[in-house]
Amino acid sequence: MTDRRPRNQKVTLQDVADAAGVSKATASLALRENPRISEPTRMRVLEAVESLGYVYNQRAASLRTRRSYTIGLILKDVSNPFNAELTSGAESQLAGEGYSLLLGTTDDDMDKQARMIKTMLEGDVDGVILSTVTGTALDALRKWSQYCPMILLTQYYSALAVDCVGMDDVNGTERAVEHLIQQGHRRIAFVGGYNSTLTRQRRLQSYRDILRRHKFECDPALDITSPVTRRGGYDAIHQLLSMTSPPSAAYCYSDVIAFGVMLGLRAAGREAGQDFAVIGFDDVPEATLWHPSLTTVSADPRGLGENAAQLMLRRIAEPDLPVKRIIMPSRLIVRDSTAAPVSERLN
Amino acid sequence: MTDRRPRNQKVTLQDVADAAGVSKATASLALRENPRISEPTRMRVLEAVESLGYVYNQRAASLRTRRSYTIGLILKDVSNPFNAELTSGAESQLAGEGYSLLLGTTDDDMDKQARMIKTMLEGDVDGVILSTVTGTALDALRKWSQYCPMILLTQYYSALAVDCVGMDDVNGTERAVEHLIQQGHRRIAFVGGYNSTLTRQRRLQSYRDILRRHKFECDPALDITSPVTRRGGYDAIHQLLSMTSPPSAAYCYSDVIAFGVMLGLRAAGREAGQDFAVIGFDDVPEATLWHPSLTTVSADPRGLGENAAQLMLRRIAEPDLPVKRIIMPSRLIVRDSTAAPVSERLN
DNA sequence: GGGACCTGCTGAATCGATTTACCTGTTATC
DNA sequence: GATAACAGGTAAATCGATTCAGCAGGTCCC
Numbered sequence: 001m002t003d004r005r006p007r008n009q010k011v012t013l014q015d016v017a018d019a020a021g022v023s024k025a026t027a028s029l030a031l032r033e034n035p036r037i038s039e040p041t042r043m044r045v046l047e048a049v050e051s052l053g054y055v056y057n058q059r060a061a062s063l064r065t066r067r068s069y070t071i072g073l074i075l076k077d078v079s080n081p082f083n084a085e086l087t088s089g090a091e092s093q094l095a096g097e098g099y100s101l102l103l104g105t106t107d108d109d110m111d112k113q114a115r116m117i118k119t120m121l122e123g124d125v126d127g128v129i130l131s132t133v134t135g136t137a138l139d140a141l142r143k144w145s146q147y148c149p150m151i152l153l154t155q156y157y158s159a160l161a162v163d164c165v166g167m168d169d170v171n172g173t174e175r176a177v178e179h180l181i182q183q184g185h186r187r188i189a190f191v192g193g194y195n196s197t198l199t200r201q202r203r204l205q206s207y208r209d210i211l212r213r214h215k216f217e218c219d220p221a222l223d224i225t226s227p228v229t230r231r232g233g234y235d236a237i238h239q240l241l242s243m244t245s246p247p248s249a250a251y252c253y254s255d256v257i258a259f260g261v262m263l264g265l266r267a268a269g270r271e272a273g274q275d276f277a278v279i280g281f282d283d284v285p286e287a288t289l290w291h292p293s294l295t296t297v298s299a300d301p302r303g304l305g306e307n308a309a310q311l312m313l314r315r316i317a318e319p320d321l322p323v324k325r326i327i328m329p330s331r332l333i334v335r336d337s338t339a340a341p342v343s344e345r346l347n
Numbered sequence: 348m349t350d351r352r353p354r355n356q357k358v359t360l361q362d363v364a365d366a367a368g369v370s371k372a373t374a375s376l377a378l379r380e381n382p383r384i385s386e387p388t389r390m391r392v393l394e395a396v397e398s399l400g401y402v403y404n405q406r407a408a409s410l411r412t413r414r415s416y417t418i419g420l421i422l423k424d425v426s427n428p429f430n431a432e433l434t435s436g437a438e439s440q441l442a443g444e445g446y447s448l449l450l451g452t453t454d455d456d457m458d459k460q461a462r463m464i465k466t467m468l469e470g471d472v473d474g475v476i477l478s479t480v481t482g483t484a485l486d487a488l489r490k491w492s493q494y495c496p497m498i499l500l501t502q503y504y505s506a507l508a509v510d511c512v513g514m515d516d517v518n519g520t521e522r523a524v525e526h527l528i529q530q531g532h533r534r535i536a537f538v539g540g541y542n543s544t545l546t547r548q549r550r551l552q553s554y555r556d557i558l559r560r561h562k563f564e565c566d567p568a569l570d571i572t573s574p575v576t577r578r579g580g581y582d583a584i585h586q587l588l589s590m591t592s593p594p595s596a597a598y599c600y601s602d603v604i605a606f607g608v609m610l611g612l613r614a615a616g617r618e619a620g621q622d623f624a625v626i627g628f629d630d631v632p633e634a635t636l637w638h639p640s641l642t643t644v645s646a647d648p649r650g651l652g653e654n655a656a657q658l659m660l661r662r663i664a665e666p667d668l669p670v671k672r673i674i675m676p677s678r679l680i681v682r683d684s685t686a687a688p689v690s691e692r693l694n
Numbered sequence: 695g696g697g698a699c700c701t702g703c704t705g706a707a708t709c710g711a712t713t714t715a716c717c718t719g720t721t722a723t724c
Numbered sequence: 725g726a727t728a729a730c731a732g733g734t735a736a737a738t739c740g741a742t743t744c745a746g747c748a749g750g751t752c753c754c
Binding site: 053055059060062063070084087102103121124230234266267285286290 | 400402403404405406407409410415417424425426427428430431432434435438447449450451452454466468469470471493494576577578581607610613614632633636637638
Binding site for chain 3: 012014024028032056057060061062063
């Protein structure tokens, strides 16, 4: 079948055309199923493609068409299940329209983000879906968004005319914290993440609003920031438990944090759902597997990815449409990691 | 600074040259710091770049240079920490040499793998680092490896002249199973993964060899395959515990499986390290966080990624070098999830 | 003062596709 | 039978860079 030719000497469309006894133009049109090319001719071209082992050169084509059919997706990291789901959602949505995904990670590092965007722009992507690293300047975003269509994930800036898709942090937080309050908890910690993200700012604000609405004390010492890793949650709960007046419940920035908190509780001889209440955010598949299973705010990461992709395709198709912001709904899923505080039950 | 121009009208090198009052050739040479271009001229070019907001077009350049400086990395999924580390290792190694990584995932699906490789080849990557999906045919690999340099991850085929980097499954398995045997375990399950992967085949073979060497029974019912997820491990241990003569220890295909097993044990009212022994494979960061912490075989995923990248760069630089296979050493890290079986301790 | 050599730059070909405008026979139409 | 319409193809320009082979002008040296 495919004849082995020297590595550097690739088969080009011209070779295919020669082998099929047609012009390069005809070969091109035949492959793109242009109706002007007759069926017999198209078959000859396809046979030539097969026998020569021709590989289409997307780079060359995109030079001429000025479309690369690649979308960049830049995330802080992909190793957490939320982002993995999001990626998968975006990818399948784009693949359906003939686009492919170029994935980049920044490790929440500003320099890496800048390099990543530069690489993507130079690689000539048709658009970038971006979850900004903490502390990204508005000016930088404004500049980047001039070079190619851009969709912002979870972050959104009212001062910036850029499409974005986020989730309903306020509502999700309300449901979670209200649930804890109804169980009788009074000292509720807010655990994990960094305040430089807008997402955390919104959730924190909302958490405080609810406590105040109920006229509960809002102790700043119960607000613990940390990396969004199990280790982050683990260390945070240790810190909280060593307080003179520790909390009886933790509302966590993400499921991953919540898992860390549960591990930390156990290391301290405590157990979530028995003598401490834990709520996560994201509802990753692992949440049901834990013992106790994790009460969490479900946020449909896959839907987030799908929506971002759709928004991007829309923007590419019609660059002049007004800015669109999508907020995905979230809901509380009550499982076993939450229970009334011990003091409450003794009464 | 950058003037806003119509989206579709990008700034080209010609524009830069015009603005700097030099030829396109000079502009190109200036940007690549060619010594034939004088410093003053180079400065003028750089200023033009800055003021016009020129973005280098890597696709156009690679058409001429026949080098894209992009390497494809195709994995089954990135959401597990092992692959995330591997990716990060490969990426930083490549970035150091001016290459960037194009990441693709296959979800262990044959069709997706084929599509992914096609996309990558069409996107004109300089090489592909591939962790094959289960059941990939040798012929397919042979064909793909003709189109561009290829490095195989963890899988290796003696019948295929392709570079690869794997880990020392045999040695790692020996250490793990010997450790369990020394603790007094006799019925040891081998849990998780699918036998269609060469990796599992090697580990299973090695596990059996050791049991036989010790003249222990090698019950095929203790060999449980499953998806490489927590859920996989969770379900497997349930199945094992319901046997009439259940095992007292599990050697797991990966840490992720082991976590699932520990969750399953707890759901069944048992506890790893107390009335059951669990060993994982990979030593992901999470392993130390669990309670009990996980005994596991450490396999340096980052090193794996780095080595794969280096091998790729070597192959690109010198295509005619003989095939090279790297086996990364592995070692057993004993933590708290392993302990002597209950029966043993009662004696 | 004439060749050798250097410095700093440019013109034009090139990479591999797409696409427009045009060409050449056939067939249909009146 | 002249002409329009059409079917099936092709030549050549084009996308945005790189790079080779000069070229003009100056310096050096015997």
